[in-house]
Amino acid sequence: MAQDNITDDATRAGLEDLVLANRILAENQVLDGFGHVSLRSPARADRYYLSRSLAPGIVTLEDLVEFDLDSNPVAAEKRKLYLERFIHGEIYRRRPDVQAIVHSHSATVVPFTVSSVPLKPIYHMAGFLADGAPVFDIAEKFGHTDMLVTCHEHGAALAESLGEAASSLMRGHGFVAVGSTLPIAVYRAIYTQQNAALQETATNLGGEIRYLDPEEGRLADRSIQTVMQRPWGLWTARAKNPKA
Numbered sequence: 005m006a007q008d009n010i011t012d013d014a015t016r017a018g019l020e021d022l023v024l025a026n027r028i029l030a031e032n033q034v035l036d037g038f039g040h041v042s043l044r045s046p047a048r049a050d051r052y053y054l055s056r057s058l059a060p061g062i063v064t065l066e067d068l069v070e071f072d073l074d075s076n077p078v079a080a081e082k083r084k085l086y087l088e089r090f091i092h093g094e095i096y097r098r099r100p101d102v103q104a105i106v107h108s109h110s111a112t113v114v115p116f117t118v119s120s121v122p123l124k125p126i127y128h129m130a131g132f133l134a135d136g137a138p139v140f141d142i143a144e145k146f147g148h149t150d151m152l153v154t155c156h157e158h159g160a161a162l163a164e165s166l167g168e169a170a171s172s173l174m175r176g177h178g179f180v181a182v183g184s185t186l187p188i189a190v191y192r193a194i195y196t197q198q199n200a201a202l203q204e205t206a207t208n209l210g211g212e213i214r215y216l217d218p219e220e221g222r223l224a225d226r227s228i229q230t231v232m233q234r235p236w237g238l239w240t241a242r243a244k245n246p247k248a
């Protein structure tokens with residue numbers, strides 16, 4: 005139980021937020037029985053926290069496990085772990101700017117992982133998609149697999165595909181969203197899904213779609229990041245008290 009050894013306030017607060025992030029993403033149907041969210045350790049850049057293998061909607065502090073960047077648990081751990089934890093370790097290794105990662109199998113987003121129609125920013129809330137979302141095709145390097153990111157090599161290939169982007173699609177699987185804070189990663193995961201739904205709606209209208217220009221997207225992303233505490237405050241309040 006990772007929190008037994010936590011003495012610094014930043015880490016304790018981070019872990020409490022990570023529990024809430026699990027609930028928030030489940031509530032927003034970005035995560036269901038599957039998918040996960042992680043936080044780079046506030047105390048050590050070469051470690052991260054992720055739940056043991058558990059549905060995100062029921063994760064508590066006791067379920068969080070501390071991992072090194074090889075995605076091995078730091079302390080002895082007998083509980084089952086997520087098979088796809090290598091997504092997190094390898095992205096943290098490649099992207100020092102990333103402090104939190106969400107991995108989702110959102111049914112709203114998956115069609116864009118297999119279609120030749122690219123996911124593009126429909127509105128300002130998805131400005132982080134300004135430069136598009138790369139599509140990671142696990143078959144390109146690894147041939148026929150079970151489609152899961154279950155080893156260092158898979159994770160490193162995904163991280164390479166992500167590059168400097170905020171979100172990467174995964175063919176026939178789902179997507180990852182990253183952020184420089186936990187609220188930003190959660191926000192990007194929720195709004196990757198929202199943008200996919202809106203893009204499908206706009207496409208069904210039948211006319212030509214005018215997406216955000218890359219510069220509009222970058223400017224919008226910068227503005228939204230300055231007000232991240234507003235949605236985060238709402239989401240965490242609801243996660244703490246679902247009846248409110």
Ligand SMILES: [Zn+2]
Pocket residue numbers: 039088107108109152153177178
């Ligand atoms: Zn997955």
